[in-house]
Amino acid sequence: MAVSHDLRTFKNAAWLGWQMEANWTDPFVFATYSIVKPVAGSLILVFMYLVITGGETQTPFFSYMFIGNAFYMFVAEVLFGVTWVIHDDREHYMTLKQVYIAPIKFYIYVFGRAAIKIAITTVGVLVTLAFGVIWLGVEIDLGAVDWMVFIPALLVGLLTMLIMGLALGGVTFLTAKHGMGINEGIAGVFYVLSGVIFPITVLPEWAQSISYLLPVTYWMEALRRGLSPDLMTSLSGATGLSDFSNLEILLTLALSAVAFLFISSAIFRYADKTARRKGKIDWTTSY
Amino acid sequence: MSDTWLITNLRAIRGRAYPRVIGSKREPSWLFFDITLPLLTVSAYAYIYKYMDAPPEFVGFVILGGAMTAFWLNILWAMASQLYWEKEIGNLQLYLIAPISRMSILAGMAVGGLFMTAIRAAATMIIGILLFGIALSFAQPGMIILVFMVTMVSLYGMGMMFASLYLLLGREAYHLSNLLTEPVYLASGLYFPVRALGFWAAAGASIIPMTLGLDALRQLFYPSSGSEYGFLPVNTELAILAVLCVVFLWLSKYSLAYMEKLGKTTGRLTLRWQ
Numbered sequence: 001m002a003v004s005h006d007l008r009t010f011k012n013a014a015w016l017g018w019q020m021e022a023n024w025t026d027p028f029v030f031a032t033y034s035i036v037k038p039v040a041g042s043l044i045l046v047f048m049y050l051v052i053t054g055g056e057t058q059t060p061f062f063s064y065m066f067i068g069n070a071f072y073m074f075v076a077e078v079l080f081g082v083t084w085v086i087h088d089d090r091e092h093y094m095t096l097k098q099v100y101i102a103p104i105k106f107y108i109y110v111f112g113r114a115a116i117k118i119a120i121t122t123v124g125v126l127v128t129l130a131f132g133v134i135w136l137g138v139e140i141d142l143g144a145v146d147w148m149v150f151i152p153a154l155l156v157g158l159l160t161m162l163i164m165g166l167a168l169g170g171v172t173f174l175t176a177k178h179g180m181g182i183n184e185g186i187a188g189v190f191y192v193l194s195g196v197i198f199p200i201t202v203l204p205e206w207a208q209s210i211s212y213l214l215p216v217t218y219w220m221e222a223l224r225r226g227l228s229p230d231l232m233t234s235l236s237g238a239t240g241l242s243d244f245s246n247l248e249i250l251l252t253l254a255l256s257a258v259a260f261l262f263i264s265s266a267i268f269r270y271a272d273k274t275a276r277r278k279g280k281i282d283w284t285t286s287y
Numbered sequence: 288m289s290d291t292w293l294i295t296n297l298r299a300i301r302g303r304a305y306p307r308v309i310g311s312k313r314e315p316s317w318l319f320f321d322i323t324l325p326l327l328t329v330s331a332y333a334y335i336y337k338y339m340d341a342p343p344e345f346v347g348f349v350i351l352g353g354a355m356t357a358f359w360l361n362i363l364w365a366m367a368s369q370l371y372w373e374k375e376i377g378n379l380q381l382y383l384i385a386p387i388s389r390m391s392i393l394a395g396m397a398v399g400g401l402f403m404t405a406i407r408a409a410a411t412m413i414i415g416i417l418l419f420g421i422a423l424s425f426a427q428p429g430m431i432i433l434v435f436m437v438t439m440v441s442l443y444g445m446g447m448m449f450a451s452l453y454l455l456l457g458r459e460a461y462h463l464s465n466l467l468t469e470p471v472y473l474a475s476g477l478y479f480p481v482r483a484l485g486f487w488a489a490a491g492a493s494i495i496p497m498t499l500g501l502d503a504l505r506q507l508f509y510p511s512s513g514s515e516y517g518f519l520p521v522n523t524e525l526a527i528l529a530v531l532c533v534v535f536l537w538l539s540k541y542s543l544a545y546m547e548k549l550g551k552t553t554g555r556l557t558l559r560w561q
Binding site: 024025033036037038040041043044045047048049050051052053061065178181182184185188189191192196197198199202203 | 316317319320323324327328330331332334335336337338339341345459462465466468469470472473476477478479480483484
């Protein structure tokens with residue numbers, strides 16, 4: 001009974017999220033909007049690469065960079081998506097208090113809203129990867145994909161991002177003016193330190209030590225190993241994680257998900273309690 | 288044009304610029320985020336160039352581009368979207384009934400925004416230079432200042448024009464600003480020389496003042512790179528930017544008057560939550 005109630009909450013929240021994301025325009029404009037932004041982001045890297053190499057894209061590093069950048073969309077969008085639900089509902093639509101007092105689990109509502117972000121981002125990631133494979137020679141062979149690595153890595157990584165997003169959502173409860181900055185800052189740290197677009201071995205040693213503590217480092221490595229095993233074999237030793245077997249990478253990722261589950265739940269519960277006590281659930285700051 | 292009219296409008300400019308100037312020190316944490324967030328992207332791109340053994344000036348190109356992103360984001364979120372947000376919170380009608388030129392409001396927004404953003408961009412640039420140890424040439428300081436000023440006037444002129452165009456939009460404003468981020472970074476060559484796009488694509492992108500302004504600044508800071516990576520000669524780029532200044536300022540005045548008239552006719556000028 002409780003499960004079906006939660007599923008209904010999730011489904012309705014996802015439907016609401018879809019309407020808010022997409023009903024401001026017609027489907028064609030929305031599809032274009034959803035595709036142009038990520039492809040343009042990837043093309044920045046492509047041109048950076050081309051201007052140095054003089055047009056050569058058939059190299060392992062190019063594929064490494066392109067694949068990492070495509071999957072990083074999940075990091076940015078999921079973290080931002082969860083936080084934005086709280087900010088948008090409270091500050092803009094001023095409906096957070098109604099949602100809050102409804103007989104539903106609030107975090108199920110948040111996850112439902114975020115799920116639609118993941119769905120839209122998935123389309124962006126797929127289009128970007130397809131663009132890379134077809135036009136730029138990015139090394140992905142569907143016949144060679146190691147699905148036993150790729151699928152668990154994708155799911156566990158997304159779950160980790162959702163869990164981290166929940167903690168950031170809690171922070172947003174307490175601060176209207178800094179939530180977005182903290183959010184973008186954390187996503188930015190992942191971009192620099194997690195081997196998203198370049199191997200962590202190029203970083204100074206002190207920065208590499210931080211990289212090994214970040215779950216996104218293992219997530220990106222696992223996704224690339226699953227999606228393009230030959231590519232990662234040819235880069236072996238250069239990524240800084242060659243000592244880890246596939247199983248060890250997945251286990252590290254799973255452990256970080258569990259660790260962040262405890263940390264994020266604690267942060268969210270604390271923020272929730274404090275926000276209620278300080279009357280911040282229906283707080284508006286015109287920010 | 289009487290003295291009173293001029294003084295009143297200068298006061299309006301000062302009044303509208305004031306919250307942005309004073310606001311820049313009211314929220315020190317914003318200052319922190321505004322400086323460090325572009326630095327993160329800049330660092331990531333700088334490390335890519337380092338990994339590829341690119342010529343050292345490319346790290347400088349990235350830092351200059353990263354500093355310029357602050358101005359573009361200010362144009363999108365604090366100029367273009369501003370009148371729409373003022374409408375949402377109910378300030379727009381107050382501006383419209385005030386006995387001042389509407390252009391004074393836009394000019395005040397631009398002056399305040401430029402001041403606020405220049406501090407952040409300068410900090411990003413200085414930290415980036417120190418962090419990556421890059422060397423810039425200051426052989427032509429006068430030209431650097433001139434190019435920067437002309438770029439900013441034309442860029443903020445474009446922002447003033449966008450501000451009135453955005454009044455036509457409802458929730459699309461947020462999405463349009465989002466859409467104009469990465470594609471404009473790409474088209475303007477913020478992180479690579481715009482010449483790499485090819486002549487006609489770079490020429491088309493030159494409608495965005497940042498494109499030519501940044502290219503000219505890169506050529507001035509790295510004089511030896513101009514022939515290899517510069518798009519057009521600096522003087523030509525400066526002349527085009529000067530034309531863009533006039534065009535965008537005129538278009539902003541025209542479009543503001545048009546949108547105000549349209550808004551009054553359709554009754555949407557004070558309509559919220561569309």
